Amino acid sequence: MEPIHVVVTGAAGQIAYSLLYMIARGEVFGKDQPLVLHLLDIPPMMGVLEGVVMELADCALPLLNKVIATADPEVAFKNVSAAFLVGAMPRKEGMERKDLLSANVKIFKAQGQALDKFALKDVKVLVVGNPANTNALVCSHYAPSIPRENFTAMTRLDQNRATAQLAHKLDVSIGDVSNVIIWGNHSSTQFPDPNHAVVNIDNKSKKLSEILSDDSYLKSIFVETVQKRGAAVISARKMSSAMSAAKAACDHMHDWWHGTANGRFVSMGVISDGSYGAPKDVVFSFPVEIVGKQWKIVQNLAINDFTKSKLEATGNELLEEKTEAMAVCDAD
Ligand code: NAI
Numbered sequence: 001m002e003p004i005h006v007v008v009t010g011a012a013g014q015i016a017y018s019l020l021y022m023i024a025r026g027e028v029f030g031k032d033q034p035l036v037l038h039l040l041d042i043p044p045m046m047g048v049l050e051g052v053v054m055e056l057a058d059c060a061l062p063l064l065n066k067v068i069a070t071a072d073p074e075v076a077f078k079n080v081s082a083a084f085l086v087g088a089m090p091r092k093e094g095m096e097r098k099d100l101l102s103a104n105v106k107i108f109k110a111q112g113q114a115l116d117k118f119a120l121k122d123v124k125v126l127v128v129g130n131p132a133n134t135n136a137l138v139c140s141h142y143a144p145s146i147p148r149e150n151f152t153a154m155t156r157l158d159q160n161r162a163t164a165q166l167a168h169k170l171d172v173s174i175g176d177v178s179n180v181i182i183w184g185n186h187s188s189t190q191f192p193d194p195n196h197a198v199v200n201i202d203n204k205s206k207k208l209s210e211i212l213s214d215d216s217y218l219k220s221i222f223v224e225t226v227q228k229r230g231a232a233v234i235s236a237r238k239m240s241s242a243m244s245a246a247k248a249a250c251d252h253m254h255d256w257w258h259g260t261a262n263g264r265f266v267s268m269g270v271i272s273d274g275s276y277g278a279p280k281d282v283v284f285s286f287p288v289e290i291v292g293k294q295w296k297i298v299q300n301l302a303i304n305d306f307t308k309s310k311l312e313a314t315g316n317e318l319l320e321e322k323t324e325a326m327a328v329c330d331a332d
Contacts, residue, residue: 001032001033003033004033004034004082005036006023006035006037006038006081006082006083006084007076007080007082008037008038008086009076009083009087010040010086010087010088011049011087012041012045014240014242015128015246016039016052017052017246018242018243018245018246018247019084019086020052021056021059022246022250023250024037024056024059024064025061026063028250029254029257030257030258033063034063035063035065036067036068037066037068038075038078039052039053039067039068039069039076040070040077041069041071042087046069073111073114074114074117077111077114077115077119078119079118079120080120080123081120081123082123082125083123083124084249084253085135085136086129087107087129088130088135089103089107101131101324101325101328104129104135105138106328106332107135108127108129108139109138109139109329111139112138112139112143115139121145121146122150124152124253124257125150125151125152126152126253127139127151127153127154127269128154128245130186131185131186131321132153132186133283133284133285134283134318134321135153136151137271137282137325139151140271148271149271149294151271151283152268153268153283154245155186155267156266156267156268157241157244157248158190158192158267158285159181159182159248160244160248160251161192162192162222162226163180163197165225166180166194166199166212169212170211170212175200176199176200176201177199178197179196179197180192180196181265181267182267183278183285183286183307183310183311184278184284184285185284186269186285189310189313190226190227190314191223192222192226192227194218195208195302195304195307196287196301229241252266252268256290256293260290264289265289267285267287267288268285269283270285270297275299276303277308277311277312278315279319281322282315282321286298
């Protein structure tokens, strides 16, 4: 089989350290799909990146045909079929939200332009670097020759966290819980929605509401635990989630590449068509089903007033981020 080219940005960082190994082992694109990995980071990180390249070689992974480490976006994005955009400007102490946004607009503008020029036109782009939803929107804005549907943002870590919380609460295995939804932004306004979750219990598929009717848990403790999980990990580890973020990035791209099982859906930040009253033309996390590498927003789910109000809040935040980001784009 011909190798495919896959780029990971922020390749010298901590998420990439787990992610590269998982991709190169074949966990995303298949155990028989050879790969050429392109690693992009900024010039000061080239020394560290060299160490990562050495370790990848020492892993002796049969699917890994070649590794290209670079600080040049043209080399990084050349002929890629899939892009994991992990590198972003982190918030530094004293940094205003506006400055953070503007630094990231610059990064995702440059990478959008490079994707537009050098990547394959059906490239699948997953933005992990925060603010992930708006970064994905900016990236797509600067890559007009690539369909907007090919730019997505990661909310799979939130989905995995939510699924894990429910499995723990119900004392079932993680594989027995599915269809938990993350709506909106990958931020504290996201809404983890358990209302459509399905649980396998005693070999039967049941709606979560049939087995767990503890409204105070589902509406407050569950939602807050998921929303604040990132902060809890930072407080314990003194570093942000990396292994779980890498696993979620693999899950997201794996399902995009191979599709979702019948009746199962996953959450992805995708360009909004206004479904469920979400604002149009922002990257909004929806439940999606995937067939033939094309995602489709799951339609006709019943939405209660509580969910509606949560969707509105997270949608408003995404509109604000979009306005601020586009102001930076226009000023450039
Ligand atoms: P890190 O700081 O360890 O690594 C980031 C890497 O990106 C660094 O090596 C840095 O040099 C590089 N980088 C910065 N600008 C770049 C550019 N223009 N081109 C290429 N590389 C560049 O950070 P970590 O922990 O790996 O996290 C990366 C991003 O992922 C952060 O923005 C973080 O907030 C985000 N994140 C998103 C999650 C999600 O669920 N969407 C979950 C966890 C983290």
